[in-house]
Amino acid sequence: MELAEPSLLDALSYLECALGILIFVLLKLVGSPYGRYASQHSAWRLAAPTAWALQELPSLAVPLFLCAGTPAERLRRWPNRILLAMFIVHYVQRSLIFPFLIRGGKPTPLYSCVIAFVFCTYNGYVQSRYLSQYAEYADDWVTDPRFLTGFALWAAGMLINIHSDHILRNLRQPGETGYKIPRGGLFEYVSAANYFGELVEWCGYGLASWSVQGGAFALFTFCVLLPRAQEHHQWYLQKFENYPKFRKILIPFLF
Template identity: 70%
Template sequence: MELDELCLLDMLVYLEGFMAFVSIVGLRSVGSPYGRYSPQWPGIRVPARPAWFIQELPSMAWPLYEYIRPAAARLGNLPNRVLLAMFLIHYVQRTLVFPVLIRGGKPTLLVTFVLAFLFCTFNGYVQSRYLSQFAVYAEDWVTHPCFLTGFALWLVGMVINIHSDHILRNLRKPGETGYKIPRGGLFEYVSAANYFGELVEWCGFALASWSLQGVVFALFTLSTLLTRAKQHHQWYHEKFEDYPKSRKILIPFVL
């Protein structure tokens, strides 16, 4: 039974890699139908706060389920518990905290909401089941340079992501409308500092977990966020004549 599920997880990882390829090709062709770009797309819409809560919920629920079920064989090992906790902490913030802090978020297209929900269900299962049932680490893995470096990147990335979201939420003072150029933090270097933080976070997770599952998730994150970041970057340059020319798209000083 466990062998069958491990084969299933392997197949799902390769499927996620294929989805990353399809995502970057598809989004480059048609753009991302969300946020400020969604009004140009027809279709049913879901209010922003419940959409965020529901679509992110599976990626919080899966690791929680693995923690409480008695048959989670590998969670007796410290590295597995810490890695699964890293995944869970991110999605607790995205599921329970981020939606509450949204200010005037635009409704989400139903198709975008459904795809996000399906991905979080799919990826939440892959990461949670692998770490709780199949991933084998030495007990001292938490002192290995790969884990320590990955954990540091994960933590720094999460801080950048949360801080950048805070900057974006507070661009407008009460009663103001319209768009402004983000200032401060990593926005002085890139147009999509919040995306850069999330990318660093999952690259750190991939390094700390030293797993194909983590690497493919990081690649999927790159494929989706890079396309969105390019869209943001182009929009800012078209919208604001004084937009800083030195800012990169996603990765400071590089891209």
Template identity: 60%
Template sequence: MESVELLDALAYLMCLLGCKAFLWIRWYGSPYGRYSSQYSGPCVPVRAAWVLQELPSLAWPLLECACASAVRLDRLPNRVLLAMFLVHYIYRTLIFPFVIRGGKPTPLFTCVTAFLFCLYNGYLQSRYLSHYAVYAEDWVTQPCFLAGGLFEYVTAANYLGESVEWFGFALASWSLQGAAFALFTFCVLLSRAMHHHRWYLEKFEDYPKSRKILIPFLY
């Protein structure tokens, strides 16, 4: 008999399997893509492999949406979260495989293990969100304030990440155009970050005065 306790147990098991996968790949590598060789065993064409291995994570949400017992899907937060999961796997299954240029065949073993993971995870996420997850009705509309990580050092860590992204793009393109875009983006985001920082200081008396605006330890 399925219960939320079973899904919790499966989630803990997935955490353990993730640690095991880390050690396995760290020691033995992952023999697909650029790391594949003639010793990788039977292979599947890369596009077919992507479609087949990702398919369970696309199918599970659709099955749950058609299931009369999916009582939690009458709640907006559950629908939104499941839709986010579904959209990701629509891309992974139906779009990404067909925009791959070239690509080495995927070893059958890798394809099968990826299929089993998507079967496992697709069931876990879809079943939990459609049958058990309980959220407040304003879960997806109520403003939330991020904390931890870089947000401990700067107010606008999200803007810092975007700035680094586009400066990286400028370096990769090594062009005046890329540099201009990166600089323009940085100027706009820095000004927004300054406004955000001032707003936090005005609205929250206990907001850390030592926290920087955009660049850790500097500004």
């Protein structure tokens, strides 16, 4: 018997949780295949701005395509509109703005870009299809403490992420090479302030949506970003003798 789409979206969300845990284990075992950690012997590599734009674009294009191609009944309600807008706004910034601000950046292996592209297509479908067609919220959901807290976390997380990326882009002056210790913002407290911002953002989205789909994306984000943050933290400690020992890995005052 054919699986009804709401049940399919739930199943895909649980699968996303399982994939997140699997990726967490793989990243702990083999490390991150991008940036300074990527193999420079890969035959197929893309410039960093191109890779970022291509791999993130499905998370923007898929929701827009789905909403334009089919009647989006649930988007007549403000909670659904706002939640989907939260998702889309992030990926407007991530796929259309962030890549063009990158200064230099190491080439990205093609396989890494393809994996990210597939995930963004997958997750873009799950989040947008659920919110546009099946998510049921009362009109007063936008005043519920869970929504208000989640929206505030999402907004704060996005601002932290953007500000932290700005700090990283401006570590080197024109003509300078090599790596430097990030200073300012939440980098004074954690080694991966940009990742912390993104984690807060999607945890806020998950709370505001109060759904399996939103929660699965938040869990997946945590599973991917924590081992990357740990790898960054260890690299900084090994690279710089004067690296601040009090800095945590990902979450201020915790780890």
